Amino acid sequence: MAPEGNLSRYLQDIRKFPMLTPEEEYNLSKRWKEEGDEPAAHRLVTSHLRLVAKIAMGYRGYGLPVGELISEGNVGMMQAVKRFDPDRGFRLATYAMWWIRAAIQEYILHSWSLVKMGTTAAQKKLFFNLRRLKGQMAALEDGDLKPEQVEKIARVLQVPEQDVVSMNRRLASPDNSLNAPVRADSDGEWQDWLVDDGDSQETELAEREDMSNRRELLGEALKTLNDRERHILIERRLKDEPTTLEELSQQYNISRERVRQIEVRAFEKLQKSMKTQIVERRLGAV
Numbered sequence: 001m002a003p004e005g006n007l008s009r010y011l012q013d014i015r016k017f018p019m020l021t022p023e024e025e026y027n028l029s030k031r032w033k034e035e036g037d038e039p040a041a042h043r044l045v046t047s048h049l050r051l052v053a054k055i056a057m058g059y060r061g062y063g064l065p066v067g068e069l070i071s072e073g074n075v076g077m078m079q080a081v082k083r084f085d086p087d088r089g090f091r092l093a094t095y096a097m098w099w100i101r102a103a104i105q106e107y108i109l110h111s112w113s114l115v116k117m118g119t120t121a122a123q124k125k126l127f128f129n130l131r132r133l134k135g136q137m138a139a140l141e142d143g144d145l146k147p148e149q150v151e152k153i154a155r156v157l158q159v160p161e162q163d164v165v166s167m168n169r170r171l172a173s174p175d176n177s178l179n180a181p182v183r184a185d186s187d188g189e190w191q192d193w194l195v196d197d198g199d200s201q202e203t204e205l206a207e208r209e210d211m212s213n214r215r216e217l218l219g220e221a222l223k224t225l226n227d228r229e230r231h232i233l234i235e236r237r238l239k240d241e242p243t244t245l246e247e248l249s250q251q252y253n254i255s256r257e258r259v260r261q262i263e264v265r266a267f268e269k270l271q272k273s274m275k276t277q278i279v280e281r282r283l284g285a286v
Contacts, residue, residue, distance in 0.1 A: 007067050014049040022091065029086035044081045044092060045074070051093055052077050055100050059108060069104050076103030088237060089267050126159050126167050133157075134168075221273035228252065229266035236263045 031037040052073040080096035154161040235243035245256040
């Protein structure tokens, strides 16, 4: 935890935890995954607390205590350690960044009043990028955006201009208490009218769209591999129970080391292709 009053001391304390070498990280991750070694998991988490703090600092502009953002990020870090597979071939920090950001963003979304936030992927994207784009255009003062500013933001984020105007007004308006009475002569409160907090259809749709986009990126990236590379990569990294090097070496009549080299090369090609696709999509959106 990082209470706001002790934030400076907390940031100093986490510097005491040493960074891990790739070999140390791999061995600790294997011990946690295969043996449930809690001290190993603890070292994995504490060695990345500085990463959590750095990411949390990037969300200071939303008016929430930094200590709380760090605490939520630490929860995401623990989830990342719990789910991390060291045999996938990438570092824990690369994997954990997604979980840390997701935990912090969910906390921010739930901390704003229900009337201010939408739930679709486009609305979340608008929420987390509107302030940054307004800052780039020196348009952070209160009040409506200029038409040309609205047009540019809508074009960059690929959302309707009306959504930009609406979100900007919502973020600029004050919060109202859910404990406030519905009417002056009524005992009922606004919170009595809250609906079920389960995932809405919009949220489920956004999640399905996000998963569909990832599958599309992966599918296109797999096309850049030859048949042997693609088969070995799928068998080793995309199955719940990976095929062993020994089994693949017998199937292709090559050494286990050769199979491992093909797997690593194929994974590097896959990563490069997916990154290229993401960059091209972003450039196309500007």
